[in-house]
Structure formats: C-alpha cells, structure tokens
Amino acid sequence: QQPVQSPQAVILREGEDAVINCSSSKALYSVHWYRQKHGEAPVFLMILLKGGEQKGHDKISASFNEKKQQSSLYLTASQLSYSGTYFCGTEPGDSWGKLQFGAGTQVVVTP
Amino acid sequence: ETGVTQTPRHLVMGMTNKKSLKCEQHLGHNAMYWYKQSAKKPLELMFVYNFKEQTENNSVPSRFSPECPNSSHLFLHLHTLQPEDSALYLCASSQATLGGHTGELFFGEGSRLTVL
Numbered sequence A: 001q002q003p004v005q006s007p008q009a010v011i012l013r014e015g016e017d018a019v020i021n022c023s024s025s026k027a028l029y030s031v032h033w034y035r036q037k038h039g040e041a042p043v044f045l046m047i048l049l050k051g052g053e054q055k056g057h058d059k060i061s062a063s064f065n066e067k068k069q070q071s072s073l074y075l076t077a078s079q080l081s082y083s084g085t086y087f088c089g090t091e092p093g094d095s096w097g098k099l100q101f102g103a104g105t106q107v108v109v110t111p
Numbered sequence B: 001e002t003g004v005t006q007t008p009r010h011l012v013m014g015m016t017n018k019k020s021l022k023c024e025q026h027l028g029h030n031a032m033y034w035y036k037q038s039a040k041k042p043l044e045l046m047f048v049y050n051f052k053e054q055t056e057n058n059s060v061p062s063r064f065s066p067e068c069p070n071s072s073h074l075f076l077h078l079h080t081l082q083p084e085d086s087a088l089y090l091c092a093s094s095q096a097t098l099g100g101h102t103g104e105l106f107f108g109e110g111s112r113l114t115v116l
Helices: none
Strands: A004-006 A009-013 A018-023 A028-036 A043-048 A054-057 A060-065 A070-075 A084-092 A105-110 B004-007 B010-013 B018-025 B031-037 B044-050 B053-056 B064-070 B073-079 B087-094 B111-115
Touching (some): A028 A060, A043 A060, B010 B018, B018 B031, B018 B087, B031 B073, B044 B064, B044 B073
Parallel strands (some): A009 A105
Antiparallel strands (some): A054 A060, B018 B073, B031 B044, B044 B053
C-alpha cells in the first residue's frame, strides 16, 4: 500500500519554511525520505525508525509519529538547492523489503 | 556517481523485441531492487532481491523477468512489451538489515525505455 503525500507542490522564496506530510494506512517499520532533481536519480535524505524520532540533514529535518503512521519533512530556511521532488517511502512493520513510495511533492524555491 | 551503474541509459524497442536492462552495484550491498517510474505516477516497486533471492514481485506482468546471478548484478529481461510499459526503470541497492528491512537506497541513473 503506497503512502499518501501532501501537498502535491509548493513554491517557496529563499529563506521560507515548508512542511511535507506522508501518511500510511499500515503500521510502519520505517519511513525514508528522498529528493529527486529533474533528470537525476533520487537521492537519500534520511531514514526514521522509531516512533517520534527526529532526524536532520543540514536544515532539513523529519519526524515520525509511529502511532499515527505519519511522517513530516521540514524544510527550514530553504535554499535554491532544495528545489526538486521529495518522495517519502514507507516499509510496513509486518513485511520486509517492500519499500513503497508516495506520489512525491514538487518543491520550487525561487530567489 | 552513486556506485550503481545501469545500462543502457536509453532503449527503444518494438513490441515484439526482446531486450535486457543491466544493473551493477559496486557498494558491497546485499539487496537490489527494480523500480518503475512513469510520468505522474509514484515510484513502483517491481522486484526485490534480498540476499540473492527474489522476495517480492508485486504482481508484475510476466513480460518482465528479473535475474540476479550474484549480489552485484541485476538484470531485467523484457519481451513482448506494451506501449504503456514505456517509463524510466530505476535500479537501486541497499544494505538490508538482518531482518531483511530496506536500508538507505542508492539509485542508478535509470534506463529510459520507449516501446513503440
């Protein structure tokens, strides 16, 4: 079952913040976040494994609410290099090797 | 350079052709994956090879046939494809946990397939 991401797209000015949400209908083992720039392969940002765990990657951080089966990605003080499509991937707790991705959130950061 | 190499980068084939996509990883990982990326659709997991055994096929049509001869190489054999199979096919590898859960995925650049 693929996770649901929102919003579909967001436009930011440099320095602004944004939040991308990811939710699943199944109990999760992990949540992954990736960013894909146009014409390039997706690049790993972070994995979250425990309920309520927050991780960071530069000024990009994420949280994982295990009970709600939800994760959020926080883009803080956005930079032009943050532009791209962000995908969350979820892996169910009752099976392994089945990382399914959401539809993606297109982020455009303007000067 | 992610350590995962895919060939060919572009492929055009007719519906009656047989072709193969190749993926090689130089990262010492124990799991490899095929994903399909179509326009305006989520990345779709097609096949997983974990510890060299196929563990997931997600009801992929039989016109797609994976092969994993060793932990560094992965193939996707294609035959009698349909135009709707045109997409970007991404290979990825990861170091799966002992329980088989997916670690950080390293993606190749992808093979862009066009079926005429």
